[in-house]
Amino acid sequence: MNLSQELKLPEVGLTGFETPLNADEQAIQASAHRFAREVLRPLGRELDKMTAEQVIAPGSPYYSVFAEAAKLGLDSDLLAQLPPDMAVRVESMIGEEMGWGDAGLAISLGAAGFPLEMAKAVGNQELIELCTGKIGCWMITHPDKGSDVTVYDIKRDWPSGAQGNKGNMLAKVGKDEIIINGQCSAWVSNGAVAQVALGYLGADYGNGFFDADGRPHGVAVIIPLDLPGVSRGKPLDKLGQRSLPQGEIYFDNVKLPKRFAVALQDEYYGNHTSAWSYAGTHMGQTFTGVARAAFELALQYCHERKQGGQLLIDHQLTRFRLGDMLRRVELCRGVARRSLAYARQTPHGHAYATASAKVTVTQECMQVVDEALQLFGGAGLSREYAIEKIYRDARAALVEDGENRVLTMRLGMLAQQLYAEGWSQN
Ligand SMILES: Cc1cc2nc3c(=O)[nH]c(=O)nc-3n(C[C@H](O)[C@H](O)[C@H](O)COP(=O)(O)OP(=O)(O)OC[C@H]3O[C@@H](n4cnc5c(N)ncnc54)[C@H](O)[C@@H]3O)c2cc1C
Structure with a gap:
């Protein structure tokens, strides 16, 4: 038992009834909180009142969030240097501060780094360089494939005998090249502004889009969004998280090298x-x-x-x-x-x-x-x-x-x- 000598108020911090933080954790939490209070909160409220078009227009205050966040240096490279339990506590405290500041901007910052984090996870230096310093997005849902992206067990979770949902964004995977046609959903976070995407697509490797059980084949790829054939829809006007710019991205015969794939057929669902x-x-x-x-x-x-x-x-x-x-x-x-x-x-x-x-x-x-x-x-x-x-x-x-x-x-x-x-x- 941890005995108190006198009745007094409990230890409490920004993150409530927290076990004691070491000096590094306290410093990280303090700078994340300062960023949330001085940058994210006021910016989030300002962007909330703007139209979706104004939020993404050149010169919009939205773009300042990336430079301000970069100054903080609270990224995955920092977490990688910490002991595992401390890394979890620190990542959790940083994430909480971001949400406390502004939910839409917190999600926008997270999505912006998603392709880079995947490039790091697969250890591909070319893709790491391609994604560094860019606004990223994560395209997993398509107009006709919303909740269906979460179907993994085609036998238990899909009508018997029917083919699965391959979605609206499809890839032909060749020997050296991937050709993409179709579009992602309008809900892709940062879709309206992203420069690079981590995409999850239905794929044909030369023998159709489905395996014998009707499960769609897939490919996960990192796609620079300045390639010929890429275009955008209107930014999405929505109820909440209005500081998060969302929108469709269209692909018309977009060609990219096969080495930009981060997961081919067998590794796709993992x-x-x-x-x-x-x-x-x-x-x-x-x-x-x-x-x-x-x-x-x-x-x-x-x-x-x-x-x-x-x-x-x-x-x-x-x-x-x-x-x-x-x-x-x-x-x-x-x-x-x-x-x-x-x-x-x-x-x-x-x-x-x-x-x-x-x-x-x-x-x-x-x-x-x-x-x-x-x-x-x-x-x-x-x-x-x-x-x-x-x-x-x-x-x-x-x-x-x-x-x-x-x-x-x-x-x-x-x-x-x-x-x-x-x-x-x-
Ligand atoms: C703020 C925000 C940010 C987002 N960011 C991203 C992003 O970064 N990238 C991205 O790709 N997508 C993103 N999305 C899309 C999000 O993942 C989808 O909206 C979500 O998965 C639901 O899909 P849907 O909207 O197509 O709804 P649907 O799947 O059409 O669902 C409609 C209704 O049908 C019900 N339903 C669906 N399937 C079944 C079933 N099998 N059985 C019974 N009922 C069912 C659901 O419960 C729901 O009530 C974002 C969405 C929001 C709101």
């Missing part, structure tokens, strides 16, 4: 689950930060607003509501960080395991944000207060990176698959 899991871990940290931001705003407002003859904070019911929010923020953090540790440290993680945390965090985040807005009363609905933007940002997360009900259904199917292999039968 690479796919790793990439999706990588994205999911960011969702967990980001929306923990969003939940914390909403809780803090509500806590502050309850110290300013008087009803029933006293400040809201002095009512028992209000304290209960804040206590309920605080425990949910702690729940988000705990689940997000455990899931991050599992994804980074376990030799065979799985995107459905990461999705379990993504669903929990975003659902809990939505509950916290909803209650925060309710605590503001009518003021919560006004554009004058930050909470209504946070509400819209959080709402998008229930669909982003996989719709939550579909993900939960697939988690149940994962339980079915694991049970069939003997798991939990003891």
